[in-house]
Structures are given as C-alpha cells and as structure tokens.
Amino acid sequence: MKNRDITLHINGEECRLNVAVNRTLLEVLRDQLGMTETKYGCGTGECGACTVLLEDGKAINSCLTLAATMDGKRITTAAGLSDFGRVNHIQQAFIDEAAIQCGYCTPGMVLKTASLLATNRDPSDEEIRHALEGNICRCTGYEKIVKAVRKAARTMPAPAACGAETCTEVAQ
Numbered sequence: 001m002k003n004r005d006i007t008l009h010i011n012g013e014e015c016r017l018n019v020a021v022n023r024t025l026l027e028v029l030r031d032q033l034g035m036t037e038t039k040y041g042c043g044t045g046e047c048g049a050c051t052v053l054l055e056d057g058k059a060i061n062s063c064l065t066l067a068a069t070m071d072g073k074r075i076t077t078a079a080g081l082s083d084f085g086r087v088n089h090i091q092q093a094f095i096d097e098a099a100i101q102c103g104y105c106t107p108g109m110v111l112k113t114a115s116l117l118a119t120n121r122d123p124s125d126e127e128i129r130h131a132l133e134g135n136i137c138r139c140t141g142y143e144k145i146v147k148a149v150r151k152a153a154r155t156m157p158a159p160a161a162c163g164a165e166t167c168t169e170v171a172q
Helices: 025-032 089-096 106-119 125-131 143-154
Strands: 003-010 013-020 051-054 059-061 074-076
Touching (some): 051 106, 089 106, 089 143, 106 143, 125 143
Antiparallel strands (some): 051 074
16 A cells, blocks of 8 residues: 655644555554544444544544545644643533543543534524534433533634734634
C-alpha cells in the first residue's frame, strides 16, 4: 500500500506522520497517535462516536475521512477542548446535567455541541436536536443531553473583544 507524509495540527500540537493512503483519520488518531478519546462506533458514519472538529468548527466523522486528505488541517478532539486538563463549559454542562452514562458517545456529543454553539449561541431545542442528529446515545434517552447543550449555551464565555472588527469564536 502506498504511504504519504502528512502534517496534522491536533489539539494545538503539530504531528508529522507517514500514513497509508487508505487509513482513516480515526485509525490514525487512535492507532498511531493513541488518542482514544475519539471512539470507533460503527465505521460507517452513522453513530457520531468518531466526531472531530476541523479548524472552521465543522464537525466531521473521522471514520469516513481519509487521513491523507487532512494534510495541513487543524483538528480538535474532545481532549482538545479542555484547558490544561480542566474541563471547558460544554464538558462541565454535560457533567452537571448527568448527560453522561456509559460515556462512549460523549466525546462526539460534546464536539457536535461545540460546532453548534460556534454558529448559534442560543439554539432552540429543535435546533439542538437537529445539530445532534447522527450521534447515537444508547443510554440517556437524549433529554439530559439536550439539557446539557442548553446549559452550555447559557454558560458559554462571551466572545473576545475585537475592537471595531466583527468577531467569531469557535466554542472551545
């Protein structure tokens, strides 16, 4: 199999890798880099356990993405949301609202929440449910997850002051 040298910027760290061109981003994150917070669920993009964020805040399924196509990209995993080991406001909201049971879906749910809040700081319940489509939870029944997203929106830090410029902030 053919290999390719790539550089990924994962959670603020530069990673230079040699990857087989048929390896998914999920395989590279877990197997080559030991980033097990990104979960393998279905391998077909149906469950959301493998969700990561791209630099623009867009959530993607890493099980469907070839690592070789991500050369030069900035990627955030669930571990990248925390600040020096301290949970961020989204993670704290999931804890506070007991939206975590087995925890397997949680990294994907948290990252989908970050993606949603990056573009919508006050989502309705319908918008929350729509944003979380494609992320399966087999334990909570989703109501606690929706409550956690609402709390994360309420506790989200204000955007940084940008002077006269318009400012957008990825929910991190």
